[in-house]
Amino acid sequence: MTQQGRTVAVVGGGYGGAAVAKALDEHADVVLIEPKDAFVNAAGSLRALTRPDEWAERIFFPYDGLLKRGSHLREYAANVDARGVTLASGERVEADYIVLATGSGYPYPAKTRTDSTAEAVAHFKESHAELAGAERVLIAGAGPVGLELAGEIRDVWADKRITVVDPAPELLPGYAGELRAELHRQLEALGIEVRLGAAFDAEPDVEPGRAGDVRVGIAGEKVEADIWYRAYGVSVNSGYLGDGLAPLNRRGQLPVTPKLNVDGHTHVYAVGDVTDVAEDKRAGYAMQHAEVVAANIIAQVNGEEPAQEYRPLAIPVVLLPLGPEHGVGQIPSDEGPAMLDAAAVADWKGRDLMYGKFAEIFGVA
Ligand SMILES: Cc1cc2nc3c(=O)[nH]c(=O)nc-3n(C[C@H](O)[C@H](O)[C@H](O)COP(=O)(O)OP(=O)(O)OC[C@H]3O[C@@H](n4cnc5c(N)ncnc54)[C@H](O)[C@@H]3O)c2cc1C
Incomplete structure (x- = not known):
């Protein structure tokens, strides 16, 4: 039986939600509401595309390894109010505390387009076959995702034009x-061409990630390719909330206080990409939000005042691998932004893409 007053519904089991659920598992009765069968380490998804035999399965961590006491409901939340969560199935989860962690969507292959590991692995294998035969690759979007994708492709295929x-x-x-x-x-x-200040005149007729005759105007010039990828277009997963708890901002993000409460709600919190915290959206930050929220809920469960606050870093962090052995990084230091060289980026992230960290969290041997 659940103890009274200690039920925490965590909605979404990505980087932030999984970390909150794990941190609270010993202290409260956690119900993780997440439609996927496994946590997806999105940091590895581009290598899952380029090296599916080694990597496609390694980015999925089944939820049954996450919690010792708490439970996982494979469901979508359809609505949330201050007292609980209504599921898409129509069932209701009453809760004393709610943590919203539904994150964001991103075009495939950076994020998966199914909630089943088996289907997602099959998608990576099919997409790899499409990419393998393409000589000229066009990537729309030179943010971290587009550049990492270029780096992963170059690492496998020395002679593709990217x-x-x-x-x-x-x-x-x-x-x-x-x-x-x-x-x-x-x-x-690495022989990766970057064209800045230039946009597609119109989207190609060929679906992204599918081999075909890609023809596109870029700043008035006709360009041809054999495959293209869309590496832009984050969508915040907050549509199910409407403005019921608090008005969403124009990006669809939830307004939160420094303690990461949803504005106006002392028992409802939010973490990660779904929040309006003024910082780039990153898994690392979502996991830091999770620590703050877990500490605040533990305090409340123990009858204390929640006191932890989250402050975005003044100097942002980035680790941007270009394949396993190259890449750039920046971390804060007392003297300002400190650069990481390619070897450090490879050690910290590029080689294992955080696999080891999540293998430990999810109890994978
Ligand atoms: C290719 C790629 C590489 C990246 N690499 C890095 C990196 O190396 N380091 C870094 O810091 N950041 C990285 N990021 C950014 C990082 O992935 C995001 O910032 C992070 O996923 C945000 O975590 P989150 O917990 O807020 O949400 P998400 O990880 O997006 O998880 C949200 C979860 O909520 C679930 N969900 C959605 N809707 C509902 C609903 N209605 N009901 C229940 N559950 C729902 C989803 O199924 C999902 O599991 C990368 C992003 C991409 C696309």
Whole structure:
């Protein structure tokens, strides 16, 4: 039987939700509401595309390894109010605390387009076959996802022609100039062409990720390719909430307080990409939000005042691998932004893409 007053419904089991659920498992009765059968480590999805035999299965971590006491309901939340969650099936989960962690969607292959691991693995294998035969690859979007995709493709295929196009005038705005210069240097050395300040005149007729005759105008010039990928277009997963709990901002994000309560609700919290915290949206930040929320809920469960607050970093962090051995990174230091060289980026992220971290969290041998 659940103890009275200690039920926590965590809605969404991505980076933020899984971390909150795990941190609260010993202290409360956690119900994780998440339609997928496994946590998806999106950081590995681009390598799952380019090296599916080694990587496609490695980015999925079944939820049955996450919680010792709590339960996982494979359901979508259809509505949330201050007292509980109504599921898409019509069932209701009453809760004393609610944590909204439904994150964001992103075009495949960066995020999966199914809730089943078996289907997602099959998609990566099919998409790999489409990519393998394409000589000229066009990537729309030169943010971290587009550039990482270019790096992963180059690591497997030395001779494909890879072009990344973006209307923005510079790469990674908001990060140190030194980081941008090193990024340009490595992209050039890897033979990845980047066209900035240039957009597609119209979207190609061919579906992204499918081999075909891709013809597109880029800044008035006709360009042909054998496959293209869309590496832009984050969509916040908050449509199911409407404005019922608090008015969403124009991006669809939930307004939160420094304690990460949804505005106006002392027992409803939000973490990760679904929040309006003013910072780039990152798994690392979602997991830090999770620590703050878990500490605040533990305090409330124990009859104490929640006191933890989340403050975005003044100097943003980025780790951007270009395949397993290359890439750039920036971390904060007392002297300002500190650069990480390619070897450090490979050690911290590029080689294992956080597999080891999640294998430990999910109890995978
Ligand atoms: C290719 C790629 C690489 C990335 N690499 C990094 C990286 O290396 N480092 C980094 O810090 N960030 C990285 N990011 C960003 C990172 O993935 C996101 O910031 C992160 O996923 C946000 O975590 P989250 O917990 O907020 O939500 P998500 O991870 O998006 O998880 C949300 C979960 O909610 C579930 N859900 C959605 N709707 C509902 C609903 N109605 N009911 C119940 N559940 C629902 C979804 O199924 C999903 O499991 C990367 C992103 C991409 C696309």
